[in-house]
Amino acid sequence: MAKASAALDFIVLLYIWVYCMQCTVYGSSHYGFWASRKISTVIRAEKELCLLKGKCYLQTVICPPQCPQRKPADPKAKACFVDCGPKCEPTCKNRVPTCNGYGSICYDPRFIGGDGVMFYFHGSKGNSYSLVHDPTFHVNGHLIGTRPVGRPRDYTWIDSLAILIPSHTLTITSIKASTWDDNVDHLSFSFDNNHITLEETHVAEWRSLDGLVRIERTSKSNSAVIYVAGKAEINVKAGPITEQDNRVHNYQIPSDDCFVHLDVQFKFFNLSSDVEGILGKTYRPGYVSPVKRGVSMPIMGGEDRYKTSSLLSIDCVACNGFGSLEKQSTTLTAKESVAEW
Incomplete structure (x- = not known):
């Protein structure tokens, strides 16, 4: 019985270790907490847990392949922005002002x-x-x-x-x-x-x-x-x-x-x-x-x-x-x- 319990504990710890290797918390974003899930040796797709009270509360939104990161290594590349307001979806856009955009x-x-x-x-x-x-x-x-x-x-x-x-x-x-x-x-x-x-x-x-x-x-x-x-x-x-x-x-x-x-x-x-x-x-x-x-x-x-x-x-x-x-x-x-x- 003791051996079975120890084996179960080991499996749980191993699962947690594998999860942590796949997912590195970056800190909090504008609307929630950002994390990174490793999907290849090159690209990391970030995801966000929306903690802004409202329609998207506690939903997880994953950045798309077209812009997998909030802060891409290339400053000219489009970044991932997650709308935790009414849309609950990610958007790819440049991180500089758009002079023909709203506001x-x-x-x-x-x-x-x-x-x-x-x-x-x-x-x-x-x-x-x-x-x-x-x-x-x-x-x-x-x-x-x-x-x-x-x-x-x-x-x-x-x-x-x-x-x-x-x-x-x-x-x-x-x-x-x-x-x-x-x-x-x-x-x-x-x-x-x-x-x-x-x-x-x-x-x-x-x-x-x-x-x-x-x-x-x-x-x-x-x-x-x-x-x-x-x-x-x-x-x-x-x-x-x-x-x-x-x-x-x-x-x-x-x-x-x-x-x-x-x-x-x-x-x-x-x-x-x-x-x-x-x-x-x-x-x-x-x-x-x-x-x-x-x-x-x-x-x-x-x-x-x-x-x-x-x-x-x-x-x-x-x-x-x-x-x-x-x-x-x-x-x-x-x-x-x-x-x-």
């Missing part, structure tokens, strides 16, 4: 809203504006720009973002440069006024101590994705105004400044129905864009409504009168944030 802000700044409508916003250089405002989540963007002689308005680009949640602030800033070098990193991150150091490799990662914010590089330099637990996934990429852009659009940028700026794409979670901001309001249920259709440059007005006194301020006219973010009971705790991603 993108690129160029001088051109927006594509949550309703899929494209528009431009003409702010003023040196000022900051509210991009998204919700009671527990706020995003500002700061504009740099230039105004050639005789032009009635500034050419502008977003050079900095501020993400504000209760008790925390995260800033993403493009670093000024006279000439552009792809091999030099032009992104700077700060969390609660403390500079973040990220190794220059496309798999580098940083997390806040409470687990509410995570930053991952998506290339060796100049691009990253930021996760705010339960609120947003934000892809950013730094880049210059090229000589061709300068010539075609007659920006007349100075020779000692290539106007490094940010291209951004947002994916939001749990926005309220009253969300505000230049981009945020386009995610309201039933929102109808007021911009003129069928023109080359449809303009969204509201510069005065969305202007803030600084990059870290929440005092725009349209910001519902909130001077600071509400610390509501719906705010994720550290334990909940880890369970979600």
Whole structure:
């Protein structure tokens, strides 16, 4: 009897050892816990256990052969993104902003809203504006720009973002440069006024101590994705105004400044129905864009409504009168944030 029991114990331990050799836990993803299942000597297909409460809760989703990994060795390869929201399925996509996708802000700044409508916003250089405002989540963007002689308005680009949640602030800033070098990193991150150091490799990662914010590089330099637990996934990429852009659009940028700026794409979670901001309001249920259709440059007005006194301020006219973010009971705790991603 004792020998049979010992044999059974050995078989169980052997099974556990084989399973562990096949499956290496990488840590927690944005929506759940990521693992890797070895399917060949070359490719590892990652899988995710969805721990975000909802339709997909406790379902396991496996990345497809077309993009088996969340952080592929080749930074230009498509990565696996698992939707633990309504779809419960993986998607293959690039880990950089898509300027023609929903929630993108690129160029001088051109927006594509949550309703899929494209528009431009003409702010003023040196000022900051509210991009998204919700009671527990706020995003500002700061504009740099230039105004050639005789032009009635500034050419502008977003050079900095501020993400504000209760008790925390995260800033993403493009670093000024006279000439552009792809091999030099032009992104700077700060969390609660403390500079973040990220190794220059496309798999580098940083997390806040409470687990509410995570930053991952998506290339060796100049691009990253930021996760705010339960609120947003934000892809950013730094880049210059090229000589061709300068010539075609007659920006007349100075020779000692290539106007490094940010291209951004947002994916939001749990926005309220009253969300505000230049981009945020386009995610309201039933929102109808007021911009003129069928023109080359449809303009969204509201510069005065969305202007803030600084990059870290929440005092725009349209910001519902909130001077600071509400610390509501719906705010994720550290334990909940880890369970979600």
